[in-house]
Amino acid sequence: MQPPFDILPALLRGVWVTLELTFAAACLAFVISFVVGFGRMSKHLPLKILAAAYTEFFRGTSLLVQLFWVYFVLPLLHVNLTALQSGILILGLHFGAYGSEVVRSAMMAIAVGQTEAGIVLNMKRSQIRWRIILPQAFMIMIPTFGNNLIELLKATALVSLITLKDLMFQGTMIQNTTMRTTETFGLVLMIYFCLAYPLTLGVRWIERRITVGRA
Amino acid sequence: MEKQNDAVKGRPIVRYHKIAKVFGDQQVLTDIDLDIFPGEKVALIGPSGSGKTTLGRLLVTLERPTSGTIEVNGELLWHKSVNGQLLPADEKHLRRVRGQIGLVFQQFNLFPHMSILQNVMEAPVHVLGMSKGEAKEQATAMLNKVGLGHKLESYPRQLSGGQQQRVAIARALVMRPKVMVFDEVTSALDPEMVGEVLAVLKEIAAEGNMTMLLITHEMAFAREVADRVIFMDGKIVEQGSPNDIFVNPQNPRTNAFLSRFRQA
Numbered sequence: 300m301q302p303p304f305d306i307l308p309a310l311l312r313g314v315w316v317t318l319e320l321t322f323a324a325a326c327l328a329f330v331i332s333f334v335v336g337f338g339r340m341s342k343h344l345p346l347k348i349l350a351a352a353y354t355e356f357f358r359g360t361s362l363l364v365q366l367f368w369v370y371f372v373l374p375l376l377h378v379n380l381t382a383l384q385s386g387i388l389i390l391g392l393h394f395g396a397y398g399s400e401v402v403r404s405a406m407m408a409i410a411v412g413q414t415e416a417g418i419v420l421n422m423k424r425s426q427i428r429w430r431i432i433l434p435q436a437f438m439i440m441i442p443t444f445g446n447n448l449i450e451l452l453k454a455t456a457l458v459s460l461i462t463l464k465d466l467m468f469q470g471t472m473i474q475n476t477t478m479r480t481t482e483t484f485g486l487v488l489m490i491y492f493c494l495a496y497p498l499t500l501g502v503r504w505i506e507r508r509i510t511v512g513r514a
Numbered sequence: 515m516e517k518q519n520d521a522v523k524g525r526p527i528v529r530y531h532k533i534a535k536v537f538g539d540q541q542v543l544t545d546i547d548l549d550i551f552p553g554e555k556v557a558l559i560g561p562s563g564s565g566k567t568t569l570g571r572l573l574v575t576l577e578r579p580t581s582g583t584i585e586v587n588g589e590l591l592w593h594k595s596v597n598g599q600l601l602p603a604d605e606k607h608l609r610r611v612r613g614q615i616g617l618v619f620q621q622f623n624l625f626p627h628m629s630i631l632q633n634v635m636e637a638p639v640h641v642l643g644m645s646k647g648e649a650k651e652q653a654t655a656m657l658n659k660v661g662l663g664h665k666l667e668s669y670p671r672q673l674s675g676g677q678q679q680r681v682a683i684a685r686a687l688v689m690r691p692k693v694m695v696f697d698e699v700t701s702a703l704d705p706e707m708v709g710e711v712l713a714v715l716k717e718i719a720a721e722g723n724m725t726m727l728l729i730t731h732e733m734a735f736a737r738e739v740a741d742r743v744i745f746m747d748g749k750i751v752e753q754g755s756p757n758d759i760f761v762n763p764q765n766p767r768t769n770a771f772l773s774r775f776r777q778a
């Protein structure tokens with residue numbers, strides 16, 4: 300292949316790792332969003348405090364420092380995770396903290412009249428939450444979840460700093476050996492955009508679908 | 515009207531006893547004693563902020579009384595008796611007693627993510643444990659009754675306000691409550707839709723056996739349908755037959771309140 304595209308195969312090997320990491324971390328973040336989001340709305344005070352502390356901690360500290368902690372500090376405490384495991388864990392926990400806020404605020408945005416209608420029909424609290432509030436709140440969550448997913452994809456570049464061979468890592472390696480700095484990072488930039496842009500379009504499409512449905 | 519009044523006496527199905535309700539530092543209800551008898555149609559009228567909605571909400575546990583007791587069909591709503599001792603009611607007790615009451619809100623509060631049919635089937639299936647087939651049959655029958663049998667697959671947002679309110683009425687009725695509270699169910703509607711909803715209420719009233727608490731500003735409707743009219747303003751000011759209240763009110767405040775409607 301002609302330069303600059305001769306370095307593309309090596310970069311694409313990194314793309315696979317980036318996608319794998321994004322997907323696994325997104326799944327983890329999704330689950331955590333609901334567990335912690337519901338925890339924050341719990342009537343049980345200790346649970347509520349725990350969930351709030353979790354959210355504040357992960358939102359209030361740097362993602363990179365969190366990664367370094369898990370990958371470089373935990374081994375000193377005899378907890379050994381691979382770079383991929385560390386990346387998935389921290390990205391999942393970090394974006395789960397943001398996601399829990401999305402879940403909580405969407406649930407609280409549903410009019411109190413919906414809950415009251417459920418009570419008057421003699422539904423159980425759990426039925427009201429799962430059958431009445433959540434399906435409506437989920438529609439509100441989708442666009443924000445989509446945007447968080449894009450943020451997550453872009454944030455995965457940080458894992459190159461804990462030696463995970465993702466797109467960014469491959470780019471850095473090629474740059475180190477070939478010194479073709481502009482071409483390499485130019486391509487890296489374009490690939491990230493090509494990954495993220497379809498997501499952006501997807502989120503917009505879903506957003507439109509939802510507003511049409513609600514109108 | 516008079517003879518109907520005699521027929522419905524007996525043991526009250528709803529009994530408010532010395533009910534007070536305070537929100538913050540505002541006393542909204544004071545010393546409410548009110549018995550409602552099976553099959554009775556009671557119209558509740560009064561100025562804005564007089565506590566009518568609060569009185570209705572107390573009966574479906576959306577509000578908790580500050581003091582006093584409420585009985586439904588001889589059973590305390592907020593307390594349960596264990597070995598002759600009165601304890602605060604738990605969720606299970608509240609649900610059992612509350613199951614006899616239905617309420618329709620001014621703002622409909624339909625579930626927007628469900629079709630009309632699903633709105634009406636939801637509680638029969640998930641609260642009463644009815645089979646889907648049976649629930650669908652009953653929900654369809656009820657929607658037919660309120661004139662919406664042709665809209666089963668529509669969503670609330672596709673209906674007019676009057677149609678939505680009729681769905682809300684069907685959704686409450688399908689639970690077969692013994693008592694129905696209607697809280698100004700026509701107040702959020704455009705004037706041309708008030709009639710269709712009142713017609714449904716009149717039909718339910720005409721069937722006779724439903725106990726109805728009608729909170730309303732529609733005086734002509736109250737006069738036509740009610741066995742008893744209560745004028746309240748934080749407390750019960752005056753009550754009597756529609757004739758007593760509308761033609762010959764004893765209390766000057768009732769008179770002042772009603773004169774606004776006479777002019778209109």
Ligand SMILES: Nc1ncnc2c1ncn2[C@@H]1O[C@H](COP(=O)(O)OP(=O)(O)OP(=O)(O)O)[C@@H](O)[C@H]1O
Pocket residue numbers: 537538542560561562563564565566567568569698
């Ligand atoms: N949850 C609440 N918290 C605080 N104050 C409340 C609450 N609910 C009702 N109130 C107050 O209690 C008073 C009585 O309200 P309520 O809604 O029962 O009146 P109403 O007779 O139904 O009036 P309207 O005819 O306007 O519907 C009002 O002053 C209202 O502001």
Ligand SMILES: [Mg+2]
Pocket residue numbers: 566567568697698
């Ligand atoms: Mg009211």
